[in-house]
Amino acid sequence: MEYTAMIKKTEDTFEKYAIHIRTLYQLKEFPMNLWKAMAEIGLLGFNIPKQYGGLGFSNKKLLQLFEYLTEKGFPLGLVLSWLTHLGLANFLILPFAKEEEKQGLLSQMAKGEITISLAYGELGSGGSPKRLKTNAIACNDYFIINGKKDFITNGNLADIFAVFPVTGEKEGVKEISVFLVPKDHKGVEIKEPIDVRRLNPALHCSVVFKDCLVKAEDRIGDEGKAYDQILKPWREYEDIYLMGALIGAMHRQLGLVMEQTTGLSDSMDFSRIEELFSMYQSYKVLITESVSMLDNRIHNEKLSSLILSARRIAVQFQNVYSDTILEYEMKEDEEMRHVTGSIYDLLKIAEGTFPTRRTKLGKNLIDLMDQRKGSLG
Numbered sequence: 001m002e003y004t005a006m007i008k009k010t011e012d013t014f015e016k017y018a019i020h021i022r023t024l025y026q027l028k029e030f031p032m033n034l035w036k037a038m039a040e041i042g043l044l045g046f047n048i049p050k051q052y053g054g055l056g057f058s059n060k061k062l063l064q065l066f067e068y069l070t071e072k073g074f075p076l077g078l079v080l081s082w083l084t085h086l087g088l089a090n091f092l093i094l095p096f097a098k099e100e101e102k103q104g105l106l107s108q109m110a111k112g113e114i115t116i117s118l119a120y121g122e123l124g125s126g127g128s129p130k131r132l133k134t135n136a137i138a139c140n141d142y143f144i145i146n147g148k149k150d151f152i153t154n155g156n157l158a159d160i161f162a163v164f165p166v167t168g169e170k171e172g173v174k175e176i177s178v179f180l181v182p183k184d185h186k187g188v189e190i191k192e193p194i195d196v197r198r199l200n201p202a203l204h205c206s207v208v209f210k211d212c213l214v215k216a217e218d219r220i221g222d223e224g225k226a227y228d229q230i231l232k233p234w235r236e237y238e239d240i241y242l243m244g245a246l247i248g249a250m251h252r253q254l255g256l257v258m259e260q261t262t263g264l265s266d267s268m269d270f271s272r273i274e275e276l277f278s279m280y281q282s283y284k285v286l287i288t289e290s291v292s293m294l295d296n297r298i299h300n301e302k303l304s305s306l307i308l309s310a311r312r313i314a315v316q317f318q319n320v321y322s323d324t325i326l327e328y329e330m331k332e333d334e335e336m337r338h339v340t341g342s343i344y345d346l347l348k349i350a351e352g353t354f355p356t357r358r359t360k361l362g363k364n365l366i367d368l369m370d371q372r373k374g375s376l377g
Contacts, residue, residue, distance in 0.1 A: 024201050025200050035162045047062045052103065053106060060105075061113050063240075063288075071248030091233065117154040117158035118234070119164065149206065153202060163181050168223075180218050255326055
């Protein structure tokens with residue numbers, strides 16, 4: 001299917017849900033009817049390779065679709081559920097699962113028959129592996145998982161959890177592995193959904209693992225290497241997907257300010273408009289370049305710097321936008337207030353990791369400079 005045909009099919013499908021889509025943010029229950037409709041037209045397998053039952057579009061095309069839909073009012077909470085589904089298909093199962101697992105899981109994910117959720121975070125851990133408490137003890141050909149994972153996106157929607165427990169420690173560093181655990185597996189207790197308000201209707205919850213016995217063969221990737229091998233790259237994918245989803249919403253914010261500037265010619269500081277427009281365009285360029293690198297499997301200091309710079313601009317854009325709305329008494333309707341709140345909440349995801357990532361990138365850049373000086377000498 002060509003991309004333009006896919007857009008038309010998406011437009012036709014969402015036209016049936018037009019009023020419903022605009023009010024989805026008010027729901028606490030997940031809109032399974034819309035999720036199933038997305039599966040029927042291929043959106044849940046949008047960038048899953050064709051050989052595994054997906055449509056095979058690039059990440060660049062996916063972000064273009066995110067932009068289009070969020071500008072039309074598609075709620076960011078549902079985009080979060082969708083991008084998590086696609087992200088785990090492409091950046092967990094595709095590169096790390098065994099071939100027979102890929103054939104089964106990816107095909108089911110593309111059809112919307114199953115969803116996988118990433119169970120890594122724990123309250124109080126700040127995303128740091130050294131603070132994780134959930135562990136998996138080896139026992140012959142099995143591992144016994146005990147612990148609790150929190151704020152799991154799509155947790156109540158998931159059929160399978162990708163669980164990240166501590167499986168060992170070497171020289172004071174905790175070693176993390178990841179296991180695929182079905183939701184109905186013995187020892188798995190899914191807690192009630194968490195009301196995330198501005199990220200509704202995305203479902204989030206905690207999951208408790210109590211003496212959960214899993215086979216060693218249920219592990220994805222190398223034992224003890226999941227943090228460096230899987231989670232660090234996942235953060236880059238998640239950042240790019242999330243920030244790509246914000247482009248359409250930020251364009252709506254920019255449009256609102258420009259529309260309400262009419263009649264303020266005597267009092268308006270028009271440099272605000274230029275500042276917002278320039279930040280929006282710069283942000284879009286950075287995300288476009290980042291996703292091109294993602295499609296080409298390029299992971300280096302340049303990609304990290306693009307992600308960090310884009311996030312910095314997004315935060316600055318929100319600050320200037322909010323100041324402008326308040327200072328000039330511009331009006332946001334209920335839906336736009338929710339959009340603005342959703343952007344703030346999405347920018348908070350993994351917020352605590354960014355100072356460490358900036359510091360590490362700075363050190364890496366200094367090391368690279370020293371290496372180049374050494375090679376020249």
